[in-house]
Amino acid sequence: MTYQLLFLFGAGFFGGVLNTIAGGGSFITFPALLFVGVAPISANATNTFASCAGYLSGAYAFRRELTVHKTALPRMMLVSLVGGSLGALLLLQTPESLFREAIPWLLLFATLLFAFGGWINRSLKRYASRHRHASLIGGLLLLLILLAASVYGGFFNAGLGIIVLSYLALAGYTDINAMNGLKLLISSVVSLIAIVLFIYDGAIAWYEGIVVMLGTLAGGYVAAHYSRQLPQTIIRNFVLVAGTLMSIYFFIEIYL
Secondary structure (H helix, E strand, O other): OHHHHHHHHHHHHHHHHHHHHOOOOHHHHHHHHHHOOOOHHHHHHHHHHHHHHHHHHHHHHOHHHHHOOOOOHHHHHHHHHHHHHHHHHHHHHOOHHHHHHHHHHHHHHHHHHHHHHHHHHHHHHHHHHHOOOOOHHHHHHHHHHHHHHHHHHHHOOOOHHHHHHHHHHHOOOOOHHHHHHHHHHHHHHHHHHHHHHHHHHOOOOHHHHHHHHHHHHHHHHHHHHHHHHOOHHHHHHHHHHHHHHHHHHHHHHHHO
């Protein structure tokens, strides 16, 4: 039991460091929950619970940047609320065996998003700059993209931030601080409504989730103070290697 506690806290700590510096902490925390015996759907729900505190504290840190876009916030939050609910309900209705088979594909998708997220965002920014005057149809499509991103986040939390950043780039946002604040706010709303549904369904492994959450908060706090001293290129490469290895491991574990 002590080994399990230390393992989960360590995974949460390292995941919190990664989330603060480069993102991708779920590549550590989600598999860690699976490795200690938490069932796949419960591990996913528990990972969402453990990650939410970081989203909330981050969104609060960007509160000044968020007030600049306060007219857009109610619409974004409503769409995020609906999408997060749909994603969580979809997860809870998915058979355990089917979700288990989907794990390596979801991890691979999140890894590819992490690898190419910067390129996608730059491409979308260039596209948005050439199409500033969006039509009504364009506005509706943007809301549908946000809805789809929120559904994904309610179903599988890993990679949500990268998807939301891509949506914001397409929507024409350019200030990185405002984009990070909006990303964290949307992620908070998606996660909170999902957590409510997970609690109602009894899907969260509380002991494991609280230990990971405490580790995540500690790791995020430490990384916030020392992040400038860490080479981010090396950290990003580590996340990519970790995501790739986890994907390969679960492909072998599940399909071979």
